[in-house]
Amino acid sequence: MSASAYALRMCGIVGYVGERSALDVVVEGLKRLEYRGYDSAGVAIRDDAGELTVIRKAGKLANLQAALAEASEADLTGTLGIGHTRWATHGAPTDRNAHPHTDCQGAVAVVHNGTLENFEVLRDGLEHRGHTLLSETDTEAVAHLIEEQYDGDLAAAVRTVCAGLEGSYVLVVTHRDHPDLVIGARRNLPLVVGLGEGENFLASDVTAFIAHTRTARAIDQDQFVELRREGVRVTDAQGTEVDGEVFHVDWDTAAAEKAGYEYFMLKEIDEQPEALRETALGRVDVHGRLMLDELAMSDEDVQGLSQVIVVGCGSAYHSGLVAKYAIERWARLPVQVEMASEFRYRDPVLDRHTLVVAISQSGETADTLEAVRHARRQRASVLAITNTVGSSIARESDATFYTRGGPEVAVASTKAVMTQLVAVYLVGLYLAQVRGYRDGDEIRSHFADLAHTPDLVAAVLGRMDPVRKLAREIASCERVLFLGRHVGYPMAMEGALKLKELAYVSAEGFPAGEIKHGPIALIEKGTPVVVIAPRHALTPKLVTNVQEVRARGARTIVIATDGDDSMVPHADELIRIPDTKSLLSPLLTLVPMQILAAEFAMARGLDVDQPRNLAKSVTVE
Ligand code: M6R
Numbered sequence: 364m365s366a367s368a369y370a371l372r373m374c375g376i377v378g379y380v381g382e383r384s385a386l387d388v389v390v391e392g393l394k395r396l397e398y399r400g401y402d403s404a405g406v407a408i409r410d411d412a413g414e415l416t417v418i419r420k421a422g423k424l425a426n427l428q429a430a431l432a433e434a435s436e437a438d439l440t441g442t443l444g445i446g447h448t449r450w451a452t453h454g455a456p457t458d459r460n461a462h463p464h465t466d467c468q469g470a471v472a473v474v475h476n477g478t479l480e481n482f483e484v485l486r487d488g489l490e491h492r493g494h495t496l497l498s499e500t501d502t503e504a505v506a507h508l509i510e511e512q513y514d515g516d517l518a519a520a521v522r523t524v525c526a527g528l529e530g531s532y533v534l535v536v537t538h539r540d541h542p543d544l545v546i547g548a549r550r551n552l553p554l555v556v557g558l559g560e561g562e563n564f565l566a567s568d569v570t571a572f573i574a575h576t577r578t579a580r581a582i583d584q585d586q587f588v589e590l591r592r593e594g595v596r597v598t599d600a601q602g603t604e605v606d607g608e609v610f611h612v613d614w615d616t617a618a619a620e621k622a623g624y625e626y627f628m629l630k631e632i633d634e635q636p637e638a639l640r641e642t643a644l645g646r647v648d649v650h651g652r653l654m655l656d657e658l659a660m661s662d663e664d665v666q667g668l669s670q671v672i673v674v675g676c677g678s679a680y681h682s683g684l685v686a687k688y689a690i691e692r693w694a695r696l697p698v699q700v701e702m703a704s705e706f707r708y709r710d711p712v713l714d715r716h717t718l719v720v721a722i723s724q725s726g727e728t729a730d731t732l733e734a735v736r737h738a739r740r741q742r743a744s745v746l747a748i749t750n751t752v753g754s755s756i757a758r759e760s761d762a763t764f765y766t767r768g769g770p771e772v773a774v775a776s777t778k779a780v781m782t783q784l785v786a787v788y789l790v791g792l793y794l795a796q797v798r799g800y801r802d803g804d805e806i807r808s809h810f811a812d813l814a815h816t817p818d819l820v821a822a823v824l825g826r827m828d829p830v831r832k833l834a835r836e837i838a839s840c841e842r843v844l845f846l847g848r849h850v851g852y853p854m855a856m857e858g859a860l861k862l863k864e865l866a867y868v869s870a871e872g873f874p875a876g877e878i879k880h881g882p883i884a885l886i887e888k889g890t891p892v893v894v895i896a897p898r899h900a901l902t903p904k905l906v907t908n909v910q911e912v913r914a915r916g917a918r919t920i921v922i923a924t925d926g927d928d929s930m931v932p933h934a935d936e937l938i939r940i941p942d943t944k945s946l947l948s949p950l951l952t953l954v955p956m957q958i959l960a961a962e963f964a965m966a967r968g969l970d971v972d973q974p975r976n977l978a979k980s981v982t983v984e
Pocket of ligand 1: 980
């Protein structure tokens, strides 16, 4: 295997300098960032004797913690440290490839998120000049390059090295000669500073330090940070100090804790009513008109729009599919929805009359970020819908609608998807209002229905015991299909995605009308088929589709509206949800599918917060 095959793609990084035990702060930060990658983890602590102690372990953070517990306390006593939790794309992650990496002298320690494309050239050059590299990572080369450039000015050495790097990176660097300095550098990947009193933090995202400070500053492209106890200096590539926006993080620390739940995902599912309420809050003025100042477009520009294009990845893409139904229905604007990873490669037709809506929980997904950049280059207006204040997508878009879901830690997205749905409904209603396609009464009525959904979601959550039981019953099945029509179709895909990412079974979501064109061949005796069938004009057609799969042996699990008995004769299992307008039904139908997937995975003994091979946000293409 080539060394570059071990290149890092997505990781969590922490840096700290202050008065507390750096080890405690760094490990606590890594715990909160472990969702970003959990193949290996490591720390470097500058101890009081001026030595750097590096401890790294393959596997989850718990392995590192066990190794730390066995290490000498004196070596790990210090108030400056860095840490890393890793997600690698190929090859078995090993202790040797875990971060931090050091130079020949053990004087420099580096953690890295990203991929260095010119790594092989850099490595060859270093070996030629007599350096010995011990790992197969690209990161180790950076430590040795800094060693070559270092003449007492660590910040200058890092800037010089970065000038020769190709690819994307966040680097956090420490040197044993500097008891009060951690350097950060960023290109294309996220890096945030936490500003404390007598202490400062660097991290991949704010959750790593919100227990200590809520004041943060995002670092921009190609900027460098010099982190000291008494201050933070941010510079450009030439070393000239630059200003930046300081923002307040209002996420509750408890929201990033499990609070007695076995898994974050279970807690996040339960937090959904509150997350929906928060996201919809304060969107109507005293006259009952929707307010969406975040859109930052004049009424004239909204009226001049000719199309909307929605981009996102994974679950965010599914939220985008629902946006199509809502915006086209309410605002009568043509909407295309595209996976962000494909968007810019097909040379989409965009102009200044196009609104691009980029949906991303993390605000850091590389494909979505690149789609934003592409759209802006073509003069389209870009609205970000994201959960993460100060994220790259938020900062690079023309306008941002922040969902207010609070931190989502579990890899499988739940409350973030729900709040994205609220956001796209609000955008749809607002566009309809400004473009005059719906009168005020109708918009108020839709908004009232939307504002009522948190109570309905809470009601669905209260009915989930039979779904848990059913999930345990079918947990040995290796294939599950999901069918829906209209907005039930994207939800079928979302239900299937949840199940495949959590339980590693083959799960597919289809528009129910399509199954007879091929997918029905997948049905065998007992194959569970989840049918998303909230009350809708299309329900009679869905009944026909359910009969088709049942006739071929499927075990039908039907999600149906209270009082609608049309599915009863065709359902082996019936999951009831309260009545709501069909366009809003995804907010209700999603809940049983989330519970089904989580419980199914738990019955298989799997870790639902950290499914294999995945990471929470994917910051490379
Ligand atoms: O942070 P983002 O919303 O941009 O992430 C997009 C996808 O990676 C994400 O939704 C992924 O599909 C989830 N694991 C699904 O549960």
